[in-house]
Amino acid sequence: MDIRQLQYFAEVVKQRSFTRAAEVLHVSQPSISKVIKSLEAELGVTLLERSDRKMKLTDAGELVYEHATKMLQLMESLYASVAEMRNLQRGRVKIGMMPTVGSLLLPQVIARFKQEYPGIDLEMREYSAKRLEVQVEQGHIDVGLTVLPVNTQSFVAVPLAAEDLVAIVHREHWLSARESVSLAELKDESFILFTEEYALHDVVRQACRRSGFEPQVAYMSSLWDFVGEMVATRLGISLVPRSVARRLNNSLLKMVRISSPPIDWHYALIYRKDGYLSRAARAFVAFVQQHLAS
Structure with missing residues (x-):
């Protein structure tokens, strides 16, 4: 058995197609x-049930795919580590962020980071908080910008800035005064x-229940804008982070502070506890923490 066999097999499963x-x-x-x-033939089992219209993993195929994915991730980490030893100034960091949050916190920091590390490429994608955790856990992205709390058994969380949630109401609502x-x-x-896939949904519900x-x-x-x-x-009314309320920029809206109990909204960078974090990613985490930590 060699890595090429596992790579080909894993890609067929991922694409669900030999052609793709x-x-x-x-x-x-x-x-x-x-x-x-x-x-x-080497393993003595059938891994894929093939037909003209679909392809399905056998039980043995599912087992081999699970182990193949882990082995390929280890190989990728090995190659990445060796490449970094050859040239510490090059690399790529895959970053996931919640919509709006990234645009609120990162643009200036990223501009400064690129000035200091011009050889490191940053690839950024937007996800809801819950989906972002899945993407980090599965190794599809290196670092996620999200809100606390997160599962500390799965992730290392690097606290950043914090702000409060405020109520936004119509300017003729009784609260506007x-x-x-x-x-x-x-x-x-x-x-x-x-919606339920966003961390803010759970934060607001839990605060109301308390x-x-x-x-x-x-x-x-x-x-955000539609809300x-x-x-x-x-x-109706809504509870949103203060920075988001300021950005809505609608003359019909009034922002009202939640005095009791105040609802804190803590930003953090997360990455896998048991995964390899490249030197480029570690440099990014340290740089963001330096510029955005409370």
Whole structure:
């Protein structure tokens, strides 16, 4: 058994197609078929059930794919480590971030980082907080910019800046005359929440429950601007980070501080506890922590 066999097999499973796997690997489809057949012969099992329309993993195939993925990740880490030893000034960091949060915190820091480390490429993608954790855990991205808390058994969390959540209301809402409000006073209000895949959804629900009530949810959305627009049309109120409320920039909205209990919103960088973190990624984490830590 060699790495090429595992690589071909894993790519076929990932792409769910011999043809697409051949395109990704830049080899012919017969070559891939031959290599996988040799792997099956060597192991003495069938790994893939093949038909004209679909391809399915056997039980043995699922087991081999699980181990092959881990072995390929180890090989990738080995090659990355050796490459870094040859040239410490080159590398690539895959960064995941929550929508809006990244644009609030990172642009200036990234500009400074690129000035100091011009040879390190940064690849950035947006995910909801819950999906971002999955992407980091599965090794698809190196570092995630998210909010606390996270599973500390799976991730190393590097705390960054923190801010509070505020209520946003229509300017003619009864709250608009107030500078602050306790959360318990909002028990009869209709809430516009972010969808369940966003960390803010759980934070708001849990805060309301601790204040003795279940929030009445009028609508849910995954878009920051749309939440602001719904509040501006008097469909309900919402709780958002202060920096987001400031960016909504809608004259129909008023921001009101939550006085009791204050709801903190802590940003953090996370990476896998049991995974390899490249020198380039470690440099990025240290640089961001230096410039954004509270």
